[in-house]
Amino acid sequence: xxxxxxxxxxxxRARLLRGWAPAQALAxxxxxxxxxxxxxxxxxxxxxxxxxxxxxxxxxxxxxxVLGGLALLVAAMAALIAMQRxxxxxxxxxxxxxxxxxxxxxxxxxxxxxxxxxxxxxHRHDTAAFAASTLAFALGWALGLVEMALLLWFLGIEVTxxxxxx
Numbered sequence: 001x002x003x004x005x006x007x008x009x010x011x012x013r014a015r016l017l018r019g020w021a022p023a024q025a026l027a028x029x030x031x032x033x034x035x036x037x038x039x040x041x042x043x044x045x046x047x048x049x050x051x052x053x054x055x056x057x058x059x060x061x062x063x064x065x066v067l068g069g070l071a072l073l074v075a076a077m078a079a080l081i082a083m084q085r086x087x088x089x090x091x092x093x094x095x096x097x098x099x100x101x102x103x104x105x106x107x108x109x110x111x112x113x114x115x116x117x118x119x120x121x122x123h124r125h126d127t128a129a130f131a132a133s134t135l136a137f138a139l140g141w142a143l144g145l146v147e148m149a150l151l152l153w154f155l156g157i158e159v160t161x162x163x164x165x166x
């Protein structure tokens with residue numbers, strides 16, 4: 001995809017691919033990819049903090065705050081994955097309707113139910129693909145360290161890998 005998809009968000013990504021795949025498949029792909037991107041970022045943070053924290057001299061309160069924040073991120077990630085596996089869009093539409101933000105749109109609930117069912121089927125049958133996508137995003141975050149190291153090297157600034165990780 002083009003760099004503008006990164007700026008335009010998931011809707012732009014799906015629209016750029018329109019015509020290459022059915023709309024339902026695009027919505028499933030973009031929805032699952034967004035969750036694996038978040039899971040990859042959390043994985044990157046967990047591994048990075050596991051490598052860095054033992055070598056830092058943080059105050060106990062600060063260390064506990066960092067670990068507490070990380071625990072909240074892991075819990076949020078697990079909750080999001082569980083919600084996506086059980087159906088996220090149908091219940092979200094129902095909640096928005098109860099709040100009065102959406103008028104009745106014929107067929108929307110059925111479309112979202114089918115989307116939720118296809119996403120749930122993906123989670124049931126393609127757990128290896130979900131894990132591979134999560135790992136790919138985590139590795140992408142880790143490659144940012146290499147990018148930073150090269151940038152600093154070109155600028156003549158010496159840093160250690162521990163400094164980069166921190």
